[in-house]
Amino acid sequence: MQLVQASGLVKTFSRLRAVDGVSLEVSRGEVVGFLGPNGAGKSTTMKMLTGFLEPDAGTASIAGHDVFADPIAARRHLGYLPEGAPAYGDMTVADFLAFVGRMRGLSSAMLGERLAEMVERVNLAAVWNRPIDALSKGFKRRVGIAQALIHDPEVLILDEPTDGLDPNQKHDMRELIAAIAPGKAIVISTHILEEVEAICSRVVIIAEGKVVADATPTALLDAAAVDGKRPTLETVFRSITGSKAA
Amino acid sequence: MKTSFRTIALVFGREFRAYFATPLAAVFLLVFLALSAGLAFFAGGFFERGQADLGPFFAWHPWLFLILMPAIGMRLWADERRSGVIELLMTLPVRAHEVVIGKFLAGWAFTAVALVLTMSFWLVTLYLGSPDNGIVLASYIGSFLMAGAFLAISACISAMTKNQVIAFILAAIVSFLLVMSGTNLVLAALRGWAPAFVVDLVQSLSFITNFDRLTRGVLEAPAVILFLSTIVLALWINVQVVDAKKAA
Numbered sequence: 001m002q003l004v005q006a007s008g009l010v011k012t013f014s015r016l017r018a019v020d021g022v023s024l025e026v027s028r029g030e031v032v033g034f035l036g037p038n039g040a041g042k043s044t045t046m047k048m049l050t051g052f053l054e055p056d057a058g059t060a061s062i063a064g065h066d067v068f069a070d071p072i073a074a075r076r077h078l079g080y081l082p083e084g085a086p087a088y089g090d091m092t093v094a095d096f097l098a099f100v101g102r103m104r105g106l107s108s109a110m111l112g113e114r115l116a117e118m119v120e121r122v123n124l125a126a127v128w129n130r131p132i133d134a135l136s137k138g139f140k141r142r143v144g145i146a147q148a149l150i151h152d153p154e155v156l157i158l159d160e161p162t163d164g165l166d167p168n169q170k171h172d173m174r175e176l177i178a179a180i181a182p183g184k185a186i187v188i189s190t191h192i193l194e195e196v197e198a199i200c201s202r203v204v205i206i207a208e209g210k211v212v213a214d215a216t217p218t219a220l221l222d223a224a225a226v227d228g229k230r231p232t233l234e235t236v237f238r239s240i241t242g243s244k245a246a
Numbered sequence: 247m248k249t250s251f252r253t254i255a256l257v258f259g260r261e262f263r264a265y266f267a268t269p270l271a272a273v274f275l276l277v278f279l280a281l282s283a284g285l286a287f288f289a290g291g292f293f294e295r296g297q298a299d300l301g302p303f304f305a306w307h308p309w310l311f312l313i314l315m316p317a318i319g320m321r322l323w324a325d326e327r328r329s330g331v332i333e334l335l336m337t338l339p340v341r342a343h344e345v346v347i348g349k350f351l352a353g354w355a356f357t358a359v360a361l362v363l364t365m366s367f368w369l370v371t372l373y374l375g376s377p378d379n380g381i382v383l384a385s386y387i388g389s390f391l392m393a394g395a396f397l398a399i400s401a402c403i404s405a406m407t408k409n410q411v412i413a414f415i416l417a418a419i420v421s422f423l424l425v426m427s428g429t430n431l432v433l434a435a436l437r438g439w440a441p442a443f444v445v446d447l448v449q450s451l452s453f454i455t456n457f458d459r460l461t462r463g464v465l466e467a468p469a470v471i472l473f474l475s476t477i478v479l480a481l482w483i484n485v486q487v488v489d490a491k492k493a494a
Binding site: 050083 | 337
């Protein structure tokens with residue numbers, strides 16, 4: 001079974017067709033890098049995958065549950081980091097994660113266990129009792145990751161998880177994602193191409209609302225090779241999406 | 247309609263605490279106490295009347311609430327939209343109506359705190375004379391119900407925008423119209439041309455007219471029903487708005 005399955009997603013915002021027939025399948029153990037220029041429809045697609053936005057056409061399911069027909073069941077299997085890692089700024093990290101965990105139906109015993117694991121894994125001990133408003137961007141992003149992982153979901157959808165992090169934090173985030181990847185289906189949107197090569201087992205590139213490439217990073221580079229010489233992922237990205245945008 | 251009371255309780259707890267996380271709660275409570283006392287003493291002639299009752303105190307509540315309830319309700323949803331938390335909240339395994347009810351109840355409970363703090367007035371009248379405690383109780387219940395109606399309208403409007411100021415102003419305008427609909431100013435303007443039943447309808451929806459009935463000491467069913475049904479209707483619209491307008 002595909003943990004994430006979307007077919008023919010379409011979304012139009014007052015005449016602008018933001019997403020135009022996107023289909024995507026992600027199975028257990030895969031980390032899919034979701035790439036595209038700004039405004040290509042990445043975030044909109046992710047919002048539809050999570051059931052936050054209703055598509056004009058097409059279907060999406062998480063762990064076999066249709067996100068629109070059976071949203072509660074679908075969301076139970078989903079961890080989601082929205083763009084910009086929003087959180088309740090007036091709450092402390094501990095209170096916020098406990099709130100999300102309880103809203104996700106974790107029992108008190110389970111919640112304690114998971115919170116302890118989040119402190120450890122996402123490295124939040126230093127800011128555990130600080131209000132989220134007072135945290136640096138890097139810590140805020142980590143809190144966002146922790147809330148997405150709190151219920152140990154099978155499917156993770158992360159919208160720019162490393163945006164605004166410094167190189168060390170980026171490295172930590174990649175290690176974390178790599179460590180949890182087996183057993184989960186993960187979709188990550190990013191602008192950072194080195195990140196894709198480092199952690200993604202597959203690359204999906206979209207431009208102007210359409211999927212223009214869907215392959216492993218190696219296959220993508222091989223296909224674009226000239227005289228047996230592989231270009232960089234950046235060159236491939238630019239040649240695929242640049243011509244579209246022009 | 248399936249409902250998780252656990253979710254409602256969790257949302258309620260978070261939102262209720264959030265009022266006290268900022269100085270807003272203290273400011274609101276101070277303003278409410280100062281205004282309700284000041285108006286009762288200086289504009290309502292609380293002492294000069296020579297009667298041990300809370301009439302002058304409650305008479306100002308419709309006017310106070312039409313500003314203060316939008317202030318309590320404005321952040322409930324507009325802030326979620328502005329910060330983007332709504333995206334997180336509505337992708338949790340929860341239903342929109344559970345969140346709507348939890349948030350509303352938190353604001354309403356906060357209002358209850360404000361009303362309980364005004365009970366010192368009642369103690370003063372108890373000391374000065376012998377007020378009709380039945381009337382006092384009915385007035386408090388009426389005031390609480392009316393505050394709930396204003397709050398539900400404010401929460402509903404807050405869900406339509408990401409700007410708290412816009413939410414506040416729109417909610418205050420709608421509240422003002424509901425208060426004013428019972429005054430002669432509005433009714434006289436209608437009488438000239440509108441059929442009698444329209445005038446009666448507008449008058450019967452007036453918050454002031456209905457609140458006045460309750461403060462006379464009788465928990466009249468029509469007034470109670472008006473406030474409760476306003477709450478239910480506003481919250482129902484609130485759910486539809488949250489469901490339909492998640493993004494933007």
